[in-house]
Amino acid sequence: MVKTIHLHQHVSEPYHDPVSYRQLVGRLLYLTNTCPGITFVVQQLTQFMANPSVMHHKAMTRVLRYIKGSHEQGLLYPTTSIIQIKDFSDSDWATCPDTRKSISGYSMFLGDSLVSWKSKKQNTDSRSSSEAEYRALAIASCEIQWLTYLLTDFQVLYKQHALLYCDNNSARHIAANAVFHERTKHVEIDCHVIRERLHNKLLHLLPISSSAQIADVLTKPLEPIPFNHMLGKLGVIDIHSLS
Incomplete structure (x- = not known):
């Protein structure tokens, strides 16, 4: 997300195809089960499913571009962790x-x-x-x-x-x-x-x-550097590098 933009109702004119917006948000909800990095922005987008605006669709398009550019990311579950x-x-x-x-x-x-x-x-x-x-x-x-x-x-x-x-x-x-x-x-x-x-x-x-x-x-939008740093702390890595 763009850190300086706060999504809210009536932020711009209504989006012409609300059905496709709802369908895409529904698909993104399933994707949050394996992609913790998009959890916050998807939570934000779900609030406007009844009356999405052009700005909401633009924010969702940004998420789709991020997913396309980070398809190699995945969660690592080490076998040597202690039970804590x-x-x-x-x-x-x-x-x-x-x-x-x-x-x-x-x-x-x-x-x-x-x-x-x-x-x-x-x-x-x-x-x-x-x-x-x-x-x-x-x-x-x-x-x-x-x-x-x-x-x-x-x-x-x-x-x-x-x-x-x-x-x-x-x-x-x-x-x-x-x-x-x-x-x-x-x-x-x-x-x-x-x-x-x-x-x-x-x-x-x-x-x-x-x-x-x-x-x-x-809980909040972050700049790219701290965002990627926190993703690494969550255990999200480049799964292609493991091979």
């Missing part, structure tokens, strides 16, 4: 121009292998960046809980705590310190599941710098 769950959680506060809702994103690794990722607009408005980050942490913690249950069903021995990385200090303090809760009653109760899982020692909540936050690629 690592999750990177991030949010972009009030980024939607139409609803002012925030975007949540997470990328979850099993060892060095990316196994789950998501980019989604939050259901409710957040009145601060800390609240938006806290909601994103709650979503990520639910995914960690699900993966631990899945490993148990597969009879995979897993005794280490999962690692959840967040680059927002306020959100981490709210999750770890009950004193902060008196000042955060406007946060929905279901968001406090992160603190419960911390107390149950399901995971460790760790800080990370914004420059190293891998989930940035799932």
Whole structure:
């Protein structure tokens, strides 16, 4: 995506063929199962399927050109990774121009292998960046809980705590310190599941710098250099070079 352009409703005149727009977006949705780099932009394009504009179609054409030029990219799943769950959680506060809702994103690794990722607009408005980050942490913690249950069903021995990385200090303090809760009653109760899982020692909540936050690629448009750097961190490589 072009970093300086924010897609929203009525950004330009209506696109003349909305059916083809919906069909292409549907195909791109399937492609996000193997291409994490396009997850955020596809999430953006799906919001305008009812009334796509010329600008929305232009943005989708840019995605198609990117896919054509990066067909050699693929996810690498190393066989030597240790069984350690690592999750990177991030949010972009009030980024939607139409609803002012925030975007949540997470990328979850099993060892060095990316196994789950998501980019989604939050259901409710957040009145601060800390609240938006806290909601994103709650979503990520639910995914960690699900993966631990899945490993148990597969009879995979897993005794280490999962690692959840967040680059927002306020959100981490709210999750770890009950004193902060008196000042955060406007946060929905279901968001406090992160603190419960911390107390149950399901995971460790760790800080990370914004420059190293891998989930940035799932919550906001990036310049080409940091975008390609984050793709490498996700495990996306040139699969032709392996041969």
